[in-house]
Amino acid sequence: SLSSLSSSSSSSSASTTTSSTTSSSSTSSSSCSNLLDGAIESIDGVVIDGLVRDVVARRVWKRRWLDRDEVPWLEFLEGFAEELRLPAHQARPVNVRLRCLEALLGANDSAGVVQLERYGRLWMWLGPLRLDPLFLELPYQLVRQTWFHGEITSEEAERRILNSRRGTYLVRFSTTNPGHYSITVMKRNAVSHFRVQHQPGCTFQLGRYETATLFELLEQAAKELGLVYPLTGSQFERVFSGEEIRETGYSSPELSPASASSGSSPFSSSSSSSAFAAFSSSSSSKSRSFSRFPFSS
Secondary structure, three states: OHHHHHHHHHHHHHHHHHHHHHHHHHHHHHHHHHHHHHHHHHHHHHHHHHHOOOHHHHHHHHHHHOOOOEEEHHHHHHHHHHHOOOOOOOOOOOOHHHHHHHHHOOOOOOOOEEEHHHHHHHHHHHOOOOOOHHHHHHHHHHHOOOOEOOOOOHHHHHHHHOOOOOOEEEEEEOOOOEOEEEEEEEOOOOEEEEEEEOOOOOOEEEOOEEEOOHHHHHHHHHHHHOOOEEOOOOOOHHHHOOOOEEOOEEOOOOOOHHHHHOOOOOOOOHHHHHHHHOOOOOOHHHOOOOOOOOOOO
């Protein structure tokens, strides 16, 4: 009948409308979700851009851990080793060079995580990052020096060195100017601080001294600054726990006897200098002019 036909037609129309509305709602909801995900991803990218200035290091974090501001060390190690194209047999937590990187990132504490902010800051001193297994030689040669005490404040440096004999010194990352290094020395009656000007890919400068590597600068300026006795007892000693502490640095099973004992100066290790020089190409063309010696931190 006409009434049943009309009823059937109305029901079919209503069903079609409902289905269409549901489909539109679903599409709209999916579209909104995609937009939200895109917005979040964009915000994550902006945060990483702000905290990691090194282009390569920034790209690595975005590719691996875009939505994270901290990563467990073992997860970081696996991803970073892949980025460096490190052979599988070397990409292990026991690798002393990876342990040095772990210590510099502060991931060897009880938390055991790599924080984005600290990750980004590290390359101000050790950058530019190059995705090559040989890059691990750079943090290794720095951490194994008994005079290197890492990222500590001038107040902490003074506390560590205060009761030492004249000529005792340590080298640290400048906490007020990331990229720069600071030398803390025990003088006759007081502690002095000298700042080494440096930016990623550039030379190391301290007054009239300008060198391609930190080791060369320390060797050249040692007499004028009064650097005689490296201060041991840094937080990095435990990286080399169980190994002998030599005059030229902490030793490890992976360090050849020849490089460990070459020269009497704590700055004269040829392997140390070459490790830094290998990653300071075209640094001379990027050098900057700074004020005269001495610098205070």
